[in-house]
Amino acid sequence: MQRSPMKKLILAAMLAALPAAAQAGPPPARPKLIVAISVDQFSAELFARYRPTYRKGLRTLWRGIAYPVGYQSHGGTETCPGHSVILTGRYPAGTGIVANAWYDAAGNDTYCVSVPGQSDPKARGPQNMRVTTLGDWIKTAEPGARTFAVSAKDRAAITMAGKHADGVYWWEDGTGFTTSPSAGPATPAVTGPAGAFNAALFAQWRAAPPTLWPRPSKRCAALQKPYVFGEMPITGRVPPEMAAGATDGADFLQSRHFQDIVRVSPTMDGLTADFAIDLIRRERLGHGPATDVLAVSFSGTDYVGHRLGNGGAEMCVQQEAVDRAIGRLLKAVRAQRVPVMVMLTADHGGTDAAERQHDHDGQAARVDRTAFAKRLDADLRQQLGIDFDPFLGNDPEQLYIDPRADKALEARIRAAAIAWLRQQPEVREVHDSGEIAATVIAPGTPPDRLTNLQRLKLSYDSERSPDIVAVFAERSSFGIPRKTGDYVAGHGSVWNHDRQVPILFWWPGVKRQDRAAPAQVVDIAPTLAAIAGIAPPVPVDGQCLDLGGNCPK
Ligand SMILES: [Zn+2]
Incomplete structure (x- = not known):
């Protein structure tokens, strides 16, 4: 409809007379750039704890439309599945990415972004994603649209990028940002700029060794407290003892120790932001003929959470770092001066090391994963009179029966293992794959009302899921840390501390609003698709979230 100049003036006057709230802009229709951010292991608890302290990018983003407690609704809360949900709108049962790794029918350990049939073991791509x-x-839908993804982790970048990305980058120890021809184009136009970025970075590090862990702020320093995690004492100080000596020696750049601490430090998210900013500028993202998509996954929070827990000074320093990294990224996005839509969520939540968590809840306990699995294997060998370990690997949460067992023996192993597991005090529930497969979920069941069995159903794939799933007590930490750098905490369970994540939407002009509704991460893709003016061409599990008239009527 054409409006006369007078009608336009009247309309403008009416708009000006409305209270400020109504002036807040709806989400931009068909923005030129959609930025999808994942903060790995960013639990709703961590977000709530640090929300008042953010001063940079995270402060900007939470002042948009915020679902402080959203859901990765499924039960297998790991990195690869969680990232596969974010931009597909499907639960892992639909994406096929049910875990970081699974055993195939022949008993081969299969990494989620390995490439089937590829002889190069370093090949990485989305081929396992369905x-x-x-x-x-x-x-x-739109010729000329472009998609890029950046992360420290290959599995995060690849599963957010999809099948036809224009550039998919992740960090490789000792190399810097890299890609694989199976993940996307590996032409000089894609690899050249990464090579230049890496060369400049390593030259800078060679000239002056980097400070991987900054000095803690007063607020963070106040959290420094010694603990014993498993059999490993830590001082709780920043920099952590695992970082000591990482930049010593003339050839520190080649040392495994340095490469490890680059990841397990607030430095990693800064590098990820630097690389993404470089990409935005050189590709002039947002200036193409259609809507460009940039996916960025910040891994630092997860690396720090696993190795140092999420309740100490180290995580405090890491939260300041990811806040700054996102702030710089947003600045580069806004400098493009095009309509943008920004979304932030997480692949999964997490919980602190059991010993420190226990100080708060009097409950959390540590499980000696290896000893537990060995006990199960040994007891079943004896009970069933078999001369091989009945289960592959030593993960007592996800049990795959060794394919050497024939059908009859497999059934006996299943029955014996389930009975054995149900007698263990640290185990809360035990579920057989058949039981999980047969579980029904009433349409429209909100994520906070799903039973553990239903959560597992959303992670179930008949070819890839384990034969038996054991659900351990809430906030269990797995493994006994013995030496500096061992894992102290994690995620992966069906419990809400691993499922609840923030979901934030922000665009210039958004009016701040917190929403209590339990939105799901599967809702993100249909929501962003509607904003981009397209309908998902394939079925999705989520639904469009109304951010202000963006959803189809
Ligand atoms: Zn993790």
């Missing part, structure tokens, strides 16, 4: 992403959908 669905496409938001970036793929927009590229199909």
Whole structure:
């Protein structure tokens, strides 16, 4: 409809007379750039704890439309599944990415972004993912649209990028940002700028060794407290003892120790932001003929959470770092001066090391994963009279029966293992794959009402899921740390501390609003698709979240 100049003036006057709230802009229709951010292991608890302290990018983002307690609704809360959900709108049962790794029918350990049939063991790509992403959908609908993804982790970048990305980058120890021809184009136009970025970075590090852990602020320093995690005493100080000596020696750049601490430090998210900013500028993202998609996954919070827990000074320093990194990223995005839509969520939540968590809840306990699995194997060998370990690997949460067992023996192993597991005090529930497969979920069941069995159903794939799932007590930490750098805490369970994550939407002009509704991460892709002006060309599990008139009527 054409409006006369007078009508336009009247409309403008009416708008000006409205209270400020109504002036807040709806989400931009068909923005030129969608930025999808994942903060790895960013639990709703961590977000709530640090929300008042953010001063940079995270402060900007939480002052948009915020679902402080959103859900990765499924039960297998790991990195690869969680990232596969974010831009596909499907639960892991639909994406096929049910875990970081699974055993195939022949008993081969299969990494989620390994490439089937590829002889190069370093090949990485989305071939195991059964669905496409938001970036793929927009590229199909709109010629000229582009999709890029950046992360420290290959599995995060690849599963957010999808099947037809224009550039997919992750960090490789000793190399810097890299890609694989199976993940996306590996032409000089894609690899050249990464090579230049890496060369400049390593030259800078060679000239002056980097300070991987900054000095803690007063607020963070106040959290420094010694603990014994498992059999490993830590001082709780920043920098942590695991970082000591990482930049010593003339050839520190080649040392495994340095490469490890680059990841397990607030430095990693800064590098990820630097690389993403470089990408935005050189590709002039947002200045193409259609909607560009940039996915960025910040891994530092997860690395720090696993190795140092999420309740100490180290995580405090890491939260300041990821806040700054996102702030710089947003500045580069806004400098493009095009309509943008920004979304932030997480692949999964997490919990602190059991010993420190126990100080708060009097409950959390540590499970000696290896000893537990060995006990199960040994007891079943004796009970069933078999001369091999009945289960592959030593993960007592996800049990795969060794394919050497024939059908009859497999059934006996199943029955014996389930009975054995149900007698263990640290185990809360035990579920057989058949039981999980047969579980029904009433349409529209909100994520906070799903039973543990239903959560597991959302992670179930008949070819890839384990034969038996054991649900351990809430906030269990797995493994006994013995030496500096061992894992002290993690995630992966069906419990809410691993499922609840923030979901934030922000665009210039958004009016701040917190929403209590339990939105799901599967809702993100259909929501962003609607904002981009397209309908998902494939079925999705989530639904469009109304951020201000963006959803189809
Ligand atoms: Zn993790």
